[in-house]
Amino acid sequence: MIGVDGGGTKTVAVAYDLEGNVLGEGRSGFSNVMVDFKEATKHILAAIYQAQENLRKENCKYIYLGIAGSEGIENKDELIQIITNEFQTKISVVNDSIIAHAAMLQGKDGILAISGTGAIAVGIRGDKSVFTGGWGHLLGDEGSGYWIVMEAFRQMILETDESLPLCQLSSTLLEEMGYTDPQDIKLFAYSRPKAEVAKLSKVVTRLADTGDAIACRILYDAGQKLGSMTWNCYKKLGCDDQIIIALSGSIFEHIPQVMDSYKQYLSSKIQVPITWMLDVVPATKGAYYLATKEL
Numbered sequence: 001m002i003g004v005d006g007g008g009t010k011t012v013a014v015a016y017d018l019e020g021n022v023l024g025e026g027r028s029g030f031s032n033v034m035v036d037f038k039e040a041t042k043h044i045l046a047a048i049y050q051a052q053e054n055l056r057k058e059n060c061k062y063i064y065l066g067i068a069g070s071e072g073i074e075n076k077d078e079l080i081q082i083i084t085n086e087f088q089t090k091i092s093v094v095n096d097s098i099i100a101h102a103a104m105l106q107g108k109d110g111i112l113a114i115s116g117t118g119a120i121a122v123g124i125r126g127d128k129s130v131f132t133g134g135w136g137h138l139l140g141d142e143g144s145g146y147w148i149v150m151e152a153f154r155q156m157i158l159e160t161d162e163s164l165p166l167c168q169l170s171s172t173l174l175e176e177m178g179y180t181d182p183q184d185i186k187l188f189a190y191s192r193p194k195a196e197v198a199k200l201s202k203v204v205t206r207l208a209d210t211g212d213a214i215a216c217r218i219l220y221d222a223g224q225k226l227g228s229m230t231w232n233c234y235k236k237l238g239c240d241d242q243i244i245i246a247l248s249g250s251i252f253e254h255i256p257q258v259m260d261s262y263k264q265y266l267s268s269k270i271q272v273p274i275t276w277m278l279d280v281v282p283a284t285k286g287a288y289y290l291a292t293k294e295l
Helices: 037-051 076-087 096-105 145-161 168-177 182-191 194-198 201-209 213-237 250-254 256-269 283-294
Strands: 002-006 011-016 022-028 062-067 090-094 110-115 119-125 128-133 243-248 274-277
Touching (some): 002 037, 022 037, 037 062, 037 076, 090 283, 110 250, 119 213, 145 201, 145 213, 145 250, 168 201, 168 213, 201 213
Parallel strands (some): 002 062
Antiparallel strands (some): 119 128
16 A cells, blocks of 8 residues: 655655555655646656555555645546556545544544644544644645745835834845845745745744744744644534644644744643644555555
8 A cells, every 4th residue: 555645845655565564665746736736746646656666566455645735626536537547546535634643643533733834733533524724825824834934024024114124034034045135035935836935934943042032923923823723623623521632744843932832822722631742653654544444
């Protein structure tokens, strides 16, 4: 079986035997089909081919894909047909957060909050599945890496429009991008892939580590936004007893200021015991767990 984890930055495909042992792995570019269906599909196929490069293709029983944006596209059936035609096996396509949930919570009820390039929360309770966030960078994704950078850019825009001196964060971001004129950030924001934009969140984190007030405020706000997203998911799920909350994504993993703000928000809202799950488990393993239920 092959599990595919496709996000806004990269696609990872892992071939497992029926006992869950890894047999092969493939990596490619982004696979958010809402961004570019044709390119995303190429990346998905390339990763799958790499994963089974040394395996017999006809022995593949199932390809289970978790793909960012898959629930919001009109041509999902086309994607499934393309992959079916290519590999002649059973195919399932769900949102990437579903396989990440299965991986982190190992089939248990609870909430998974993800913050990387984008941000989404998925809650599962029995047969009920609910989502909050996941609207994409144009409509939402508050608290994500992309959002953090956009908040820093908005600070620079405010300073420029009001003829204020550039703050340390704005100056550092310009230097990181190789620009001297704040007007040039339009070139960067409108021409670069959102994953490349999101990588600049490391600059905000670096400044926050030195105590920069504006950078610290942005990261605090990111945690609060992600907390609100998770709180709304919790309410949709209708929980009234203890809850498991698993966390995934580079923002949670690498920015403690966001994590502290996030936990602070939820601890003030959720009045039942919270079990936090922070172990990093490959989302492709969740695809494997879900595939085994279908065979």
